[in-house]
Amino acid sequence: NAGVTQTPKFQVLKTGQSMTLQCAQDMNHEYMSWYRQDPGMGLRLIHYSVGAGITDQGEVPNGYNVSRSTTEDFPLRLLSAAPSQTSVYFCASSSGLAGINEQFFGPGTRLTVL
């Protein structure tokens, strides 16, 4: 089991560029989420999904899009990067009807927007 994998590990973008952060899990988890981590603010939820074809917004969704065409994959798209999106991004997955089971986190993607 690879668990939750994220690519790339590091990325530098210029303002206005677009990119996709990849996330995959091999545990057949229904739930997947994207968080961003900023100093002193903990992790904040960007988007989440409760199953293939179902996504919803979290606390800070602006500037990000997601889709969930398969159970395994949950990519995060930045359509037009801004310096305010400089952050560390974590993908997480879990199973369970109420989502009370442990969330498994990927290793993160460190994104810098110049």
Added chain:
Amino acid sequence: AQSVTQLDSQVPVFEEAPVELRCNYSSSVSVYLFWYVQYPNQGLQLLLKYLSGSTLVKGINGFEAEFNKSQTSFHLRKPSVHISDTAEYFCAVKKIKAAGNKLTFGGGTRVLVKP
């Protein structure tokens, strides 16, 4: 909406000394409570969780936490820390009846264990 406050942003502690990390939350509905640990340059790992039952919860690596409903707190403790406990610790809550796995995190507490 719920919120989580971790009262200390940094906690320096000597090896083999005890440590307590404070977490307070506010929520208009019942929540589940979690503590996660993040070692340098890694993702988060679950230390322990409170769902129901006994208010004293034991987790991995000798950590434990106590849920206090009246004070809306969930403080994390370890009686004797090791150098390897140097990490950032996050308290998080989840509304019991919320869909999916939406966690609300505190700002984190950096623990630096000194020899």
